[in-house]
Amino acid sequence: MRFLKFNFLYLFLLSLLYNKLFALEENDELVEATDFKVANGKARTPFPDWLKRITGLYQWPGLDPPYIPLDFIDLSKIPDFGPYSLGFCANVPREACSFDCHGCMGHDEIFTCRKLSQTFDDGPTPATLRLLDSLDHETTFFNLGVNIVEHPDIYHRIQDDGHLIGSHTWSHRYLPALSNKEIIAQIEWGIWAMNATGHHIPKWWRPPYGGIDNRVRHITRLFGLQAVVWNHDTLDWKFASGDPSVSLEEILGRVHDWNRDKTGLILEHDSKETTVDIALRVKDIIGEDQLTVAECAGGNDYIREYD
Ligand SMILES: [Zn+2]
Numbered sequence: 241m242r243f244l245k246f247n248f249l250y251l252f253l254l255s256l257l258y259n260k261l262f263a264l265e266e267n268d269e270l271v272e273a274t275d276f277k278v279a280n281g282k283a284r285t286p287f288p289d290w291l292k293r294i295t296g297l298y299q300w301p302g303l304d305p306p307y308i309p310l311d312f313i314d315l316s317k318i319p320d321f322g323p324y325s326l327g328f329c330a331n332v333p334r335e336a337c338s339f340d341c342h343g344c345m346g347h348d349e350i351f352t353c354r355k356l357s358q359t360f361d362d363g364p365t366p367a368t369l370r371l372l373d374s375l376d377h378e379t380t381f382f383n384l385g386v387n388i389v390e391h392p393d394i395y396h397r398i399q400d401d402g403h404l405i406g407s408h409t410w411s412h413r414y415l416p417a418l419s420n421k422e423i424i425a426q427i428e429w430g431i432w433a434m435n436a437t438g439h440h441i442p443k444w445w446r447p448p449y450g451g452i453d454n455r456v457r458h459i460t461r462l463f464g465l466q467a468v469v470w471n472h473d474t475l476d477w478k479f480a481s482g483d484p485s486v487s488l489e490e491i492l493g494r495v496h497d498w499n500r501d502k503t504g505l506i507l508e509h510d511s512k513e514t515t516v517d518i519a520l521r522v523k524d525i526i527g528e529d530q531l532t533v534a535e536c537a538g539g540n541d542y543i544r545e546y547d
Contacts, residue, residue: 285389285437300389303411305429307421313462318420321455326414332453338416339469340450346457350444350468353505353536356498356526358519359470361408361446362511363387364394371516377528378402381510382446382468385410385433392437399438404532406444406468407431414451423459431463444468444533468533470507472498474522480514491518495525505536 283300292298295308321336329341337344345351359380360371364387381398383405388395398405409415410429418426427445434442445465447456452467460467474495479486498504508522509515 283386283389285392285433288436291432291436300386300433301410301429303386304422305410305425307425308428310424310428313424313459315420318458319454321453322416323418325417326449326451332416336453336455337457338453339447340452344453345469346452346454346467348461348466349452350466350533350537351505352471352503353531353533354503355529355531355536356472356502356504356506357530357532357536358506358508358522358526359446359468359533360508360510360519361448362412362509364391364398365511366391366394367513367516368394368398368510370513371510371519372397372401372403374520374523375401375403375528377530378404378532379530380404380406380444380468380533382406382408382444383434384408384412385430388433388437395437404444404534405434405438405440405442406446406533407434407442407465408446409448412448414449415447415456416451416453420455420459423456427460427463427465466537468505470505472504472506474506474508474518476515476518477509477511479518480509480512488518488521492521492525495522499525505533 285300287297287299295306297306321333324332326340329338332338332341334342334344337346339345339349357379359382360368361382363381363383368381378401381403383395385407395405407427407430409426410433411426413422413426415423415426430445431442434440441464443464443466445460446468450469452460452469457467472494474491475486476491479488479491495506498506506522508519510519
């Protein structure tokens with residue numbers, strides 16, 4: 241009896257500590273990165289019992305989720321590259337096989353498609369709905385865990401419309417700058433958001449900022465994930481941020497160029513109304529004859545689905 245009481249007290253104190261350290265605060269500021277915004281603090285997907293058992297926690301974490309050890313990950317086997325910051329490529333060795341620094345890719349990575357196809361990162365957001373309304377073909381979304389648990393209704397709409405959803409991590413950190421445990425946390429919480437909200441396990445994921453190297457690759461492969469990068473970048477996020485070096489005419493001109501040979505994978509975003517405006521213009525140029533990433537790769541959509 242005394243043991244039980246102690247356990248209860250211990251859990252209670254632990255949950256207080258957790259709330260102090262990690263829990264979402266009401267009315268948090270919008271967090272801005274170079275190409276996305278997440279409104280942190282309004283998780284609406286219920287925190288499921290199975291996740292309480294795995295993590296010992298009681299609610300969704302904030303933007304820097306806690307590392308939860310998993311028995312299939314041996315930390316001692318992870319290659320020793322980095323950490324290094326976004327844009328600081330000078331000291332990154334070629335053996336790291338960095339995509340964003342050197343354009344290097346793993347043998348299992350997807351970067352192009354036999355039909356020119358759009359893909360959309362950083363959702364789900366309220367702007368996603370107008371994109372969904374306009375689509376007559378199935379497309380691919382790479383969603384952020386924090387946005388999934390904030391907009392489960394929009395996530396379900398993406399699922400119901402038959403689109404492919406991959407993970408874009410929990411909160412869009414540049415993974416090569418993180419410790420191994422921080423990378424694992426970004427990946428596991430991103431997957432758990434999809435498990436809890438959509439009752440499926442992702443097969444595909446896209447690294448934020450294209451930040452993948454052999455260290456990140458080793459970790460994500462342990463989760464059964466296959467990375468998807470791109471070979472055409474609209475720079476829609478740069479235009480949406482008001483950068484005068486990118487004009488709408490230039491963006492659409494590039495899409496016309498890509499549309500000549502009708503192949504490739506285009507990086508776009510459903511994070512803002514402005515980027516969705518561009519997505520609709522791009523779709524008008526390419527048309528609806530597009531593929532999902534799974535179709536591009538000839539692979540399956542999900543490892544498995546469950547209720
Ligand atoms: Zn992104």
